[in-house]
Each structure stands twice: as C-alpha cells, then as structure tokens.
Amino acid sequence: MGKLTIKDIATMANVSTATVSNYLNGNYDHMSLETRKNLSQIISDTKFRPNSTARNLAKNENKTIGVSIADITNPFTSQVLSGIYEQCDNYRYRVLFTNAGNSEQKEIDNITRLQNEGVAGIIVDPVNPDSPIYESLSNQNTVMVDRQSNKLIIDTVATDNMTSVQNLVEQMKNKDYDNLYFVTWPFQNISTRTQRYEGFIRATNYSTLNHLIAVPHHGKEIEYQQFTQNISSIMQRNNTSKIGFFCMNARVLLRLLQAMQQLGYSYPQDYGVATYEEFDWMQVMTPAISCIHQDSYSIGKVAMHILKQKLEHKLLRQPTLKLIPTQQILRASF
Amino acid sequence: MGKLTIKDIATMANVSTATVSNYLNGNYDHMSLETRKNLSQIISDTKFRPNSTARNLAKNENKTIGVSIADITNPFTSQVLSGIYEQCDNYRYRVLFTNAGNSEQKEIDNITRLQNEGVAGIIVDPVNPDSPIYESLSNQNTVMVDRQSNKLIIDTVATDNMTSVQNLVEQMKNKDYDNLYFVTWPFQNISTRTQRYEGFIRATNYSTLNHLIAVPHHGKEIEYQQFTQNISSIMQRNNTSKIGFFCMNARVLLRLLQAMQQLGYSYPQDYGVATYEEFDWMQVMTPAISCIHQDSYSIGKVAMHILKQKLEHKLLRQPTLKLIPTQQILRASF
DNA sequence: CTGTTAGCGCTTTCAG
DNA sequence: CTGAAAGCGCTAACAG
Numbered sequence: 001m002g003k004l005t006i007k008d009i010a011t012m013a014n015v016s017t018a019t020v021s022n023y024l025n026g027n028y029d030h031m032s033l034e035t036r037k038n039l040s041q042i043i044s045d046t047k048f049r050p051n052s053t054a055r056n057l058a059k060n061e062n063k064t065i066g067v068s069i070a071d072i073t074n075p076f077t078s079q080v081l082s083g084i085y086e087q088c089d090n091y092r093y094r095v096l097f098t099n100a101g102n103s104e105q106k107e108i109d110n111i112t113r114l115q116n117e118g119v120a121g122i123i124v125d126p127v128n129p130d131s132p133i134y135e136s137l138s139n140q141n142t143v144m145v146d147r148q149s150n151k152l153i154i155d156t157v158a159t160d161n162m163t164s165v166q167n168l169v170e171q172m173k174n175k176d177y178d179n180l181y182f183v184t185w186p187f188q189n190i191s192t193r194t195q196r197y198e199g200f201i202r203a204t205n206y207s208t209l210n211h212l213i214a215v216p217h218h219g220k221e222i223e224y225q226q227f228t229q230n231i232s233s234i235m236q237r238n239n240t241s242k243i244g245f246f247c248m249n250a251r252v253l254l255r256l257l258q259a260m261q262q263l264g265y266s267y268p269q270d271y272g273v274a275t276y277e278e279f280d281w282m283q284v285m286t287p288a289i290s291c292i293h294q295d296s297y298s299i300g301k302v303a304m305h306i307l308k309q310k311l312e313h314k315l316l317r318q319p320t321l322k323l324i325p326t327q328q329i330l331r332a333s334f
Numbered sequence: 335m336g337k338l339t340i341k342d343i344a345t346m347a348n349v350s351t352a353t354v355s356n357y358l359n360g361n362y363d364h365m366s367l368e369t370r371k372n373l374s375q376i377i378s379d380t381k382f383r384p385n386s387t388a389r390n391l392a393k394n395e396n397k398t399i400g401v402s403i404a405d406i407t408n409p410f411t412s413q414v415l416s417g418i419y420e421q422c423d424n425y426r427y428r429v430l431f432t433n434a435g436n437s438e439q440k441e442i443d444n445i446t447r448l449q450n451e452g453v454a455g456i457i458v459d460p461v462n463p464d465s466p467i468y469e470s471l472s473n474q475n476t477v478m479v480d481r482q483s484n485k486l487i488i489d490t491v492a493t494d495n496m497t498s499v500q501n502l503v504e505q506m507k508n509k510d511y512d513n514l515y516f517v518t519w520p521f522q523n524i525s526t527r528t529q530r531y532e533g534f535i536r537a538t539n540y541s542t543l544n545h546l547i548a549v550p551h552h553g554k555e556i557e558y559q560q561f562t563q564n565i566s567s568i569m570q571r572n573n574t575s576k577i578g579f580f581c582m583n584a585r586v587l588l589r590l591l592q593a594m595q596q597l598g599y600s601y602p603q604d605y606g607v608a609t610y611e612e613f614d615w616m617q618v619m620t621p622a623i624s625c626i627h628q629d630s631y632s633i634g635k636v637a638m639h640i641l642k643q644k645l646e647h648k649l650l651r652q653p654t655l656k657l658i659p660t661q662q663i664l665r666a667s668f
Numbered sequence: 669c670t671g672t673t674a675g676c677g678c679t680t681t682c683a684g
Numbered sequence: 685c686t687g688a689a690a691g692c693g694c695t696a697a698c699a700g
Contacts, residue, residue, distance in 0.1 A: 016671040052452045053391045054693030078412040085433045097431035099419045118386045281615040350687040388677030
C-alpha cells in the first residue's frame with residue numbers, strides 16, 4: 001500500500017496529472033462534468049490525500065505561524081493560545097506549537113527551531129522579554145504577547161496593567177484606608193510587575209518603598225516564614241488603622257492569605273484585599289475577592305490579527321504597543 | 335532580497351549544490367576542510383536557511399504530529415499539552431496544534447485538517463470520545479488522552495480514575511462517616527465521571543443512587559438554587575449524623591462550597607469533603623482540602639512515547655488502555 | 669476541455 | 685574530494 005500520488009489518480013481516471021491537480025484545487029472550469037464526477041468518485045474511493053508538503057513547495061506559499069510559549073501551564077497563557085488558535089483558524093493558518101517551560105535557553109532553541117522550519121510568522125509569549133534573542137527577530141513577521149520588553153522593538157499586545165491597577169486601587173482608596181500595600185514577587189525588571197506597581201503608585205502617591213511587600217517566588221520554606229513575620233509586624237504596627245493589600249497576582253494573593261490565616265487575621269474585618277488576575281475560586285472565598293480580570297483570549301486574537309496584517313500587507317511601521325483593557329470585578333473583600 | 339537557495343550558496347562558494355547539501359546535513363567526509371570552512375563562512379554571512387518544505391519533500395520524511403485538544407483553557411489539558419510537547423521535543427517531532435473549544439464539530443474539522451496536512455501521527459484529547467469521527471482514525475498512528483471511549487478502538491492513556499477515587503473514599507470511610515455522597519456533573523456517559531463514581535461505589539458499597547448528587551454544568555441560576563435546596567435538605571435530613579462529600583472535580587467542589595456557605599454550614603465541623611483534582615487554592619482554604627492529584631504531564635509524555643513507538647516500529651497490537659497513577663493528598667477537610 | 673512540461677528547493681545516487 | 689542529474693509530489697503556464 002505505497003502512498004498514492006496524483007499520478008496514480010490520473011492514470012486511474014485516464015486523465016493527466018494537471019486535470020487531477022485542477023480538480024484538487026477546485027478549478028472545475030477546465031474539465032467536463034463527467035471527468036469531474038469520475039475524479040470525485042475515485043478520490044473518495046481511494047481516500048487519496050494530496051501530499052501537502054509537495055503542494056506547499058510547488059505553490060511556494062507558507063501559511064504556518066510558529067508560537068513560542070513561555071509556560072503553557074500558566075492558565076493565563078492557555079487563554080492566549082486559545083485566542084491565537086481561533087484567529088489562525090479564521091485566517092487559515094496552521095500553528096506550530098512550542099513551549100519553553102519558563103527556560104530562557106529552551107525559548108531560544110524553540111525560536112531558532114521555528115525560524116529554521118521557515119514559518120511565515122512568529123508569535124512569542126516571552127520568558128524574558130529583554131533577552132537578546134528578540135533582537136534577532138524581525139518586526140516584520142513577529143509579534144510579542146503579554147510581557148513587553150523595556151525597549152520596544154517588536155509589536156506587542158499586552159494587558160493594560162498600569163491603568164487597571166490604578167483604577168482598582170483608587171476604589172480601595174475611596175474606602176478610607178489609612179495604609180495600602182502592594183504585595184508582589186520581586187520585580188526583576190519584569191514589565192508586568194513594575195507596571196502594576198506603577199499603577200499602585202499613581203493611585204496612592206506614595207513616594208517611598210515602604211508600601212512594597214515582596215513575596216519570595218520559588219523560595220525556600222524559611223523565606224516564606226520571613227514573609228509571614230513581615231506581615232505580622234506590619235499588622236501589629238497598624239493595629240489601630242485601617243489597612244489594605246493589593247496583590248500583584250493570584251499566587252501572591254494565595255501566599256498572603258496563607259500568612260494571614262496563620263497569624264489569625266481575616267478579611268475584611270482585619271484587613272482589606274484585592275488582586276490582579278481572576279480565578280474561579282476567588283468567587284467562592286468568604287467573602288468573595290475583588291479582582292482584575294484580564295482578557296487574555298483577546299490578547300491572542302489581536303496578536304494574530306496584527307501578525308496577519310503585517311505578513312500580508314508588508315506594513316512597515318514603528319513597533320507598536322497594543323494595550324487590551326481589563327475588567328474590574330468588585331466584590332466584598334475590601 | 336529574493337530568498338537564497340542552495341544553488342546561490344553553491345555558486346558563491348564555487349562548489350555544486352550537492353556539496354552544499356552535504357554540508358547542511360553534516361556529511362563532512364565528502365569535502366575538504368577548506369570548502370567546509372568556506373561554506374560555514376558564507377552561510378553564516380548570508381544567514382542562509384535551507385527551505386524545510388523542500389527538504390521534507392526530498393527526504394520524504396515527516397516528523398510532525400498533530401494534536402487535537404478539546405479545550406486548551408482547561409488547566410488539566412495544558413499540562414497534558416506540556417507533556418506532549420516535551421516528549422515531541424525529545425524525539426525531534428514538531429507539533430501542529432489545534433483546539434476545539436469543546437465543540438464536537440470543530441474537533442471533527444480539526445482532525446480532518448490534520449489528516450489533510452499529512453501529519454505522521456495524531457494525539458487527540460477528545461471532546462466526546464464516543465464520537466464516530468474516531469472510527470475514521472487508525473490506531474496505527476493515533477493515541478487518545480484523558481477521556482476514553484466506551485469501546486476501546488484507539489490506544490489511550492488516561493488517569494486511573496476508579497482506583498484513585500476508591501482509595502480516597504476508603505480513607506473517608508475510615509473516619510466513620512454515617513453517610514457519604516458523590517457530587518458530580520451529570521454523567522452523560524462520560525468515562526471520567528462514571529469511573530470516578532464507580533470508584534466511589536466500590537469503596538462504599540452503596541447499592542442505590544441515593545448517594546449521588548448532580549450539579550448543573552452550564553446551568554441557569556435557577557438550577558443552582560435548586561442544587562442548593564437539594565443540599566439543604568440533605569443536611570437537614572442528616573443533622574444528627576456524620577456526613578461527607580466527595581466531589582468529582584474542582585468546579586463541582588466550588589459549587590458545593592458555595593452552596594454550603596450560603597446555607598451557613600462549614601467543614602470540617604458540619605460536613606467532610608474531598609475532591610478529585612488539585613489546585614493551588616485548595617491548600618489555602620481553611621482548612622486545606624484533601625484531594626487527588628493527577629499527573630497530567632505524564633499523560634502527555636506517555637501518549638507521545640506510545641505514538642512514537644507505533645510510528646517507528648509499526649507495532650500492530652490491540653488497542654491498549656494505559657492508566658497513569660494519581661497521588662493522594664491528605665489534608666484536613668474530612 | 670485536456671495534456672506536456674518546466675519548475676518549487678533540496679537530497680542522493682552515481683560518475684568522475 | 686566534487687559534480688551532474690534524477691527525483692520527491694504537486695502546480696501552473698502553455699500548447700494542443
């Protein structure tokens with residue numbers, strides 16, 4: 001059962017390969033109804049499938065876009081991927097998937113590999129958007145999502161971090177808190193983190209770093225204990241004032257809640273809290289938690305849309321930053 | 335700046351295309367050190383990248399596997415994808431990604447498309463594993479993950495649902511509950527659901543359906559109210575006995591907790607609870623929730639491993655079901 | 669309406 | 685050590 005080719009079909013139907021090819025491509029103008037039906041019959045009987053590699057080579061058209069994901073395990077990211085795929089499907093592109101599992105080196109390998117595969121365009125959700133690898137990418141055929149580099153060299157679409165945090169924190173301010181704190185993983189110059197903090201600062205006007213609380217990221221147990229200690233002293237220091245926390249993301253929130261729980265404090269009596277990111281479970285906490293929902297699906301969709309425009313219209317512009325708005329979800333946690 | 339070809343490189347280096355090709359493929363035995371260096375220089379200078387489509391056609395080798403995902407937005411699934419990718423990367427396959435967004439029709443389209451692309455093999459995470467589309471797939475080059483069909487026609491790798499539920503529920507039994515309940519979305523003949531229930535039954539030996547509680551899936555508000563009512567009467571009926579709930583997954587657990595909260599009950603005083611699936615937030619609940627952690631990453635990895643074996647060794651066997659063990663996480667919720 | 673044929677860019681004998 | 689040339693399977697003029 002050697003693979004069938006267009007030639008086999010041609011001989012079976014007593015026509016030339018050209019006719020078969022025309023049939024395959026829907027150019028029915030060039031053949032009699034009879035041969036058309038005949039071909040249809042034979043092809044479905046034999047379950048013939050034209051070799052797409054050969055077809056691509058001959059047409060010299062390339063409708064595949066490569067996706068480099070920093071960490072597909074991140075729920076935010078899978079939403080983005082879902083948006084990308086949806087749009088690729090609309091535009092009839094196929095998507096070649098790669099995942100770096102948060103490793104910078106892996107990401108470099110993946111991108112290189114995609115380039116070698118000769119994809120038409122690349123969408124990258126970067127591990128580290130300031131990695132030098134991105135300088136080897138051309139803005140003509142790539143777009144970045146989520147995290148943005150400090151110097152914008154590639155079109156990127158991201159969440160409007162700053163404004164949304166600013167808005168939510170302003171809501172907190174309206175509730176007459178004496179002290180507000182921003183809880184975060186170490187900045188490490190990562191744009192999502194610093195931008196959210198910037199929003200916090202704009203809302204609060206704090207001029208010192210005294211309202212910044214760092215949570216270890218992949219720390220050792222001892223570091224988390226120190227964090228809990230830290231929270232403890234903050235709570236004691238503020239025991240007569242109204243105090244609130246804004247968390248930079250859900251994982252950070254979880255850590256804060258855990259610490260508070262250990263210390264015997266509960267919200268909203270002892271403290272107020274709100275967070276970036278939305279997850280199912282926030283709704284079922286007692287009381288439910290106020291948060292910022294990002295439209296990651298749109299990020300993916302828009303990214304692919306922009307990429308398609310670039311690819312097909314060769315628009316050569318300055319790298320652009322497209323900010324996707326978020327949604328504020330107000331509940332009863334502050 | 336027309337794309338460079340192997341021919342251009344050849345003329346630039348004053349050698350034939352064959353030599354360039356040899357160079358590209360690492361067959362350095364057939365050329366002088368000089369031309370080798372020369373080629374190396376030219377290629378890196380010109381940033382020449384051989385056209386992979388042409389290469390694939392010429393070698394007639396196909397190292398791409400297609401992945402059809404039911405819903406990439408599901409965190410369980412993204413773990414699976416991560417495992418698949420990892421293994422593909424190890425085995426030097428590329429992965430063509432598709433996502434059905436839980437639509438059966440979309441899934442059919444996706445699979446058909448993958449087939450037309452001529453992928454070497456397919457891994458499918460099915461929307462509905464009993465859909466007729468799977469009969470058009472050959473067990474020679476496809477494997478299913480997660481949900482399994484009722485009649486096994488394709489090798490599939492899934493979680494060991496039954497045994498793990500049985501084991502955990504037995505732990506609950508040891509705590510002298512008078513009544514245990516299984517909370518689930520409607521079965522709809524979906525294997526993951528019925529198998530988990532089967533494990534529950536094996537542990538409890540209940541012979542009626544009285545211990546089965548259905549939660550609406552994508553229901554209207556009114557249906558959730560009915561569910562809450564239902565829970566309310568169960569709690570009242572059992573107000574003198576020790577009662578426990580096992581939830582079929584995290585979303586169901588969330589619903590149960592929500593209902594309980596509305597009704598003013600809390601665990602572990604008023605009821606005991608445990609669940610299938612593990613998420614970060616379960617650890618931070620008060621008290622933390624006992625659960626079953628599935629190794630979705632391994633599912634993906636193993637699936638690709640099996641697929642590779644089939645593809646490269648043409649093993650023709652009976653379709654096989656590979657069950658991946660889970661991990662029991664005992665905390666303080668029952 | 670249908671067939672011939674020259675590519676698409678690369679690989680791979682087989683000679684030299 | 686290097687080159688010529690015949691494909692890989694399909695497309696797309698161009699003839700007929």
